[in-house]
Amino acid sequence: MAFRIPDLIIKKRNGHELTKEEIEYFIKSVCESNNNSVIQESQLGAMLMAIFFKGLNFNESYYITDSMMKSGARFSFKKHRNLVVDKHSTGGVGDKISLPLAPALAACGLKIPMISGRGLGFTGGTLDKLESIPGFKVSCSKEKIEGLIDEVGCCIVGQTLELNPADRILYATRDITGTVDCIPLIAGSIVSKKAIEDLDALVLDVKVGRAAFMNKLEQAELLADYMIQISRKLGLKAGVFLTRHDNPLGFAIGNQIEIIETVECLHGNISSDLEELVTSYGGYLLQRVDRCETMKEGAQIVLEKLKNGEALVKFRQMLIGQGVSREIADQLCKRNYEAVFAKNAVYVSTIRAQLSGNVKSIHALELGLLCSKLGAGRSKAGDDIFYEVGMKLIKQVGDKVEKNEPWIEVYHNSEHFDSQFAHKIMNSIEIVDYAVTSESSIIKIIDYA
Structure with missing residues (x-):
């Protein structure tokens, strides 16, 4: 009809x-x-x-997810049964969790066919970050992806004309029409991308807070419910982590600077907030495919892979498998960043603390928006991204800071930084005169069972 x-x-x-x-x-x-x-x-x-x-009600949301899933090719990983897993996030400022997690899980013997996305709104996109690496190709054929899963164990790719084309089009259009933070569309986009991967287990990270699309816990729980119900109806075993997101994740915001932080993670130099989430997600997935007894035990296994270099080996193999030359991959994994990233920001501006005390919070949303305006993000589909633009946090929540001490460095190309951006960045940190202890990022876990 x-x-x-x-x-x-x-x-x-x-x-x-x-x-x-x-x-x-x-x-x-x-x-x-x-x-x-x-x-x-x-x-x-x-x-x-x-x-x-x-x-959209639940039935409509299920129908749109199912239709998007069926709009293109789908995978079959029967020969890797009970090994195929993935993770997806609603996105955040400084969220590079997928980048160390995928190779760490591959080092554990799992298979991770990660279909990811580009930046939406104020959040950075995993694909944009990876494309800051010279030669990295996010567009891979279905056959290429299957080969990478066989040979490397992981890949991080985007939707192509054959892989969920409906979501690829809707995803880009939502970004430029002010319809990003719509729960049924978020649920449909995320679950449809994952449903084509023939997964044995899935972690869905729903961020909650002032730097998340879901500002309130009730919103996040509703999104989690949509995704869990849709996943069940599609036969997908998914668990949802509700996580706090008021402050940036890790110390880097941007594209190439988040790749640098990823490599540091893969050398075992990982911030406490990233460590908690990367190892918890990995531990959950290992437990779900019966590779360990408990999530805590699995988290320790993942941490060991990050610290002993095995995850770094898988990361290098993934880079080469997705088009990066061996020379560039080796230089990046050896932390020779200047040899990899030829273009640097024109200016480096240092923002200093206005008073002494302890860092209570850092306004991730404000920093994400400013970083995007400086060129690290896009305002419409097809906009160029300046990979060299970004921010490096010198201080994080809980740290002591002295008056006039640097707390953030901003890498940018703007001649008007001081008049348009500096004051807003200066005001995005909250410093108090009492001790601050950082709390767990994980609010709750909602299991599929």
Whole structure:
């Protein structure tokens, strides 16, 4: 049965439920470009905005996820049964957890076919970070991905024309239409990407806080419920971690600077917040595929792989497998960063503390937005990203700081930094005169069982 896109937009705009057939038609129209049913860009934006304001119930969200999943090729990893796992996050400022986690799990003998995304809103994208490495290719054929899983054990790739094309198009359009933080669309995007991977276990990281798309715990729990229910109906065993995200993760915000932090992690130099999340997610997945008795035991195994160099070996193999020359991969893994990243920011601005005390908080959202405006992110699909732009935290939550002591370095190309950015960055740190202890990032774990 044929439908008209304007009729579907009006129906959703007026708050009515779309049928399975209508949603399938909408997703098919998104993917097609050579027939009369093709959807115009303005219509796609209008539908996303209608969904943003009127929402999708569980059935609609399941239908859109299922349709996106079926819009392209899917994997079958039967020969690796009970080894295939993955992790996905709703995104955050400084969130580079996937980068050390995938090779660490591969070093444990697991298989990680990670389909990731680009930056959305104020968050950095895993693919953008990886593309700051000269030669790294995020676009791989299905056959190439299967080969990497056989030979290396992990890969981090983007959606291609054959892999979930519907989500690739919707993902890019949400970023430029103000419809990023829509729970049914977030759930559909994340679960559809993972459902095509033929997984044995999945960790879904839902961030909560002022630097997350979900500002309130109730929102995060609703998103978790959507994803758990959709995953169950698709036969996907998923667990959701609700995690705090008010402060930046790790010490780096940007693209190439987060790759540098990743390599440091793979040498065992890992900040406490990153260590907790990387090892907890890894421990959960190891337990779910019966590689250890408890999540805590699994976390210790992952930490050992980060510290003994085995995860670094897998990272190097992944780089080479995805197009990076052996010379560049070796230089990066040996921490010869200047030999890898030829382009440096024009300016390095140091921001100093205005008073002495202890760091209580660092406003991750403010820093993420400013970093994006300086060139590390994009305001519309296709915008260039300046990989060299970023921020390095010299102080983190809980640290002591003296007046006039540097607490952050900003790498940028702006001649107007002092007048437009410096003051806002200066005000994004909260310093108090009492001791501060950092709390666990993990609020709760919601299991699929």
